[in-house]
Amino acid sequence: MKAALWGLLHMAALVCFPVAIGFGVQAVVDRSGARLALAGGLMAVLTALTALGDTMLHRAAVTNWITAAARVQQLLARKAVELGSALTRRVAAGEVVAVSTGDVEKIGWFVESLSRFTAAAITTVGVCVALVVYQPALGLVVALGVPALALAVFPLLPRATRRADEQREKAGRATELASDTVAGLRVLRGIGGEELFLSRYRQASQDVRAAAVRSARMWALIAAVQVALPGLLLIGVVWYGATLAREGRIAVGELVTVYSAVTFLLFPLRNFEEIAMAYSFSRPSARRAARVLALRRSSSGVEDPGADAAAGGPDGEGLGGDLYDPASGVLAPAGRLTAVVCGDPDLAGRLADRLGGHAPDDGGAVEAEPGRAPSALLGGVPLDEVPLEAARRAVLVQDKDPVLLSGTLAELLDVPRSGAVTVAEALEAAQCGDVLDALARASADGSGAADPLDARITERGRSLSGGQRQRLALARSLVTDPEVLVLDEPTSAVDSHTEARIAQGLRRLRAGRTTVVFTSSPLLLDRADRVVFLADGKAAAAGGHRDLLAIEPGYRAVVTREPDMDADTDAGPDTDAGPDTDANTDTDPHRAPGAGTGRGAGGPVATGPGTGAGAGTAAGTGTVGRIDTIEESA
Template identity: 35%
Template sequence: MTSPDTQRPRPGADIIRTALRRNVGAMVRGTVLMGLYQAGETAFPIALGLIVEHTMRDRSLGALGLSIGALAVIITTVSLSWRFGMRVLQKANTTEAHHWRVRVAACGLQPVARDVDLKSGEVLTIATEDADQTADIIEVVPLLISSLVAVAVAAVALGLADVRLGLLVIVGTVAILSVLSVMSKRIGDSTREHQARVARAGAKVADLITGLRPLHGFGGNHQAFRAYRRVSTEARHQAITVARVNGVYAGTALALNAVLAGAVTLTAGWLAFDGRITIGELVMAVGLAQFIMEPLRLFSEMPKYVMTARASADRMALVLAAPPVTVPGKGHPDAGSDLEVDCVRHGALRKLRFQVSAGEFVAIAAYQPRAAADLASVLAVNVPPEAYEGAVRVGGRDLADLSVEAVRAHLLVNPYDGEIFAGSLRTNIDPSGTSRTVPEAVEASMLTDVVALHREGLDYAVRDRGANLSGGQRQRLSLARALAADTDVLVLHDPTTAVDAVTEQLIARGIANLRRGRTTVVITNSPALLDTADRVLVLDDGVITAEATHRTLLSTDETYCAAVAR
């Protein structure tokens, strides 16, 4: 049977139920402690009424001392129960929020079907704000129950003094909640729309930051900023709407609570004046009328928090329930590291067929960039095997039969636009900290000048997306990371487009030396890399049209010579 932690949640209601079920123990403990806190708070005005009643009747120092001791016990109970109750609930809340942040992040790292419109900025918002707001349900439910305990204790105490006072509290509470439950639905709708617009604004700014350098290059940064400002303005207008709705809700709740408290106070005063309740009971009723406003306020705010948590859970479900790009198999590649592309038809590829033997260094000269990109996507499993004709085999096994983890461990496809992360040069090259070939990878990728340029060496701090590195440095850093992974099969897509010719020549030799005896495929039109390869496959119009060494093709194929010669 699939556990709740491994299955994909479906709608937001399932996420809420999973969160509640996982924290039953903490919520029970928190509910007991917070109920004890609310009962103690309610007992305080009751105790004051009893003290007044007995003190006026007995007029003894012993009774007064006993009353002070009782108040001290109540105050101590209130203080400790609140302290430990909130500690239990907040620990469960933060732990649950962490769990959902990790789940959303893990799903965000997996490719999903193309018809799911989720951008990285939206996933970031969902993994932070929405995860936190969903986990708030862990605190909301115990506080809701404890507030109900306080209202119930107050109603019983007032009912013992006079049944009309108890009924007034019960009827008033039901009326207040009925009004506020209707208003909370509007809050849920407004909050859901606000979260969606904030997420879109986050996605827009993430796209803006990613493309900032090329935007500056052709003067499109101002237009991009205007587009972001438009999206952000829409989010601001929706935020104002949410604030207005919340303000009306809070104002209405406060007014209704005040009306109920006033009604209880006036009714108690009238009953005392009429001689139907004692002075002590009047003091108790007035104290409870003032106290009851706080649990009623808390109680009346719970529907709003529940609707907000539900709206956030629905947004998380968009990520967690997004269909994967493919349903992977469970197999592992057989021994050997050959790569075979058999009659693959996808995008610009037309019945593409070639084979790379284990330990061979092959370069693919693609005349059309679209064909190169489509081939890299297919090999990287960014395109599900069922979405293209033909087959790709690694170690003699079809990709469709292999698990994603097995493919990633055996075959690495390094894109030409590999991401650079905030951290250091070392953590970008070896994120797991387990590579044994970091120095060799640094040397082969000619990243040595970047390391030598800074006193910190490999520990030099890298800003988000490599903002403090040049284009060529970022590309070499990405190449070093791919080489340090030391996988059985390595596919490099245009690894040297941002470096000069001399550096490119050195990198080509470095890759060939470091990868000697390991299967390596380079999709490139770089003469240096083509010349280093054992053989070159010419990819033109989606098929392999020629195969030979680089120098043989230069002397026999005019089209090839014109395409790659610099």
């Protein structure tokens, strides 16, 4: 509104210039010095008002632009925080980057242009009406010609819009490709794939360039029409006005006034072209932003107003208890370490999201309602219906590919915490001693020599190995000390000996807290209080690790990385996996079942990188009862 008012002042001052000019010309014709001086004074005042209005209009319009872009970015940031890792499962990461950078700029451009267009439209209508009143003969020509000029480009806009959409779509694909390439650059270099992806990006870039040229040609045509047609109108007005002046029907000053007014109208007509261009470019951007902002943490898209009371209060205090996922039948008893074995990593990731309070409609889950995946329950309360802050305090999910932000190690571990776990305890449990030493040695300025916590971590931890990143991320999760901690493959990049020590530290530090670990590592599974095996997305069996090795062929095939040679591996849901029963939950994880032989998960350790006790390449056919001895020695 403020920008539109300043725009009206600016254009109203401009539209008065033809009056002052015509008044001055008529004063010269009449040889009136007083009226000529008055015309000069009026033009000086109008010049000052024009400068003031233009300055303040630009300031207000650019403020609107920046404010609109910043607010959309804030909404996108809040949506990213709300959805967490589930965001990139629903929308490509490159698209999120494109929306939060280029798209918000185009949305802001439309908001900025809208104020200028509003002032231009009001001023144009006012000038046409004034000309009809001032000089009906010429004014009627102008009043009919200006709307025709403004509407002349409308037939060209659909084609221009389609070309702009095509350019935007190709630019988005190129951005996604660049983002994915940068994220996987380390892997690409390892396999020698830089040139392949460079050629793909070069082709995508050329596609964007070609689309941009096609779009620019159409907008150049629109600009040419916006220049040619007003010129034709101006020629027509001058010709008709000269005829009227020769016949004595209008004075020379009136002709100059009308001519100046028509010349002035060429300026607001440019704003018509700008708003059309801004709309065409911002519409696909706004559509993409709206698609991201429309995502909801709750699969139903509606927060339950009664969830606060069920969660123990308006801020979710008192939220706790058993963690249960109705879609898969996975139950994690309160205060116990539960391991979940699933042969499908994608399915495990979706289940981890649901256990964290996200219920994306993509998992082949049992639907509580049509099109809705049921939410996980914590103490009987649906997590996706409690306040977001309460859900975040109660459940922490560590993704299988955790992100480390740039900064010092102390800043990385400076997260909201309960205070029950110190940084030193978390680092020790996550076996980060060698990581601290490496960071201290790699510190360029020597700041890490005195205190390793002052050592800096590069963006996304790219200077660290995969195992080092995993351990630092695990330490960050442990120091938070949430009521429920969900870990998705927290040791997949760690060697066997370190993994065994992490398993011990995790069990010790999380004693009395609910912990769910998605893993197929025998070292972690053997130290879990309860193991749940998923087959086809459903809990097929639950119990101790060694008991499942002995009695569940499908479980044994996943854990030992062997093809299942037993009769039937397509086990259905086991009744012991339900929320009310717990098969073998109290089984001592260090007690050998004494039954069943097969390829032992803790067979002799094979040589070579990345292999060790419990690894899929371990050789040997010892009984499951041998796991105790081998793992304890590890």
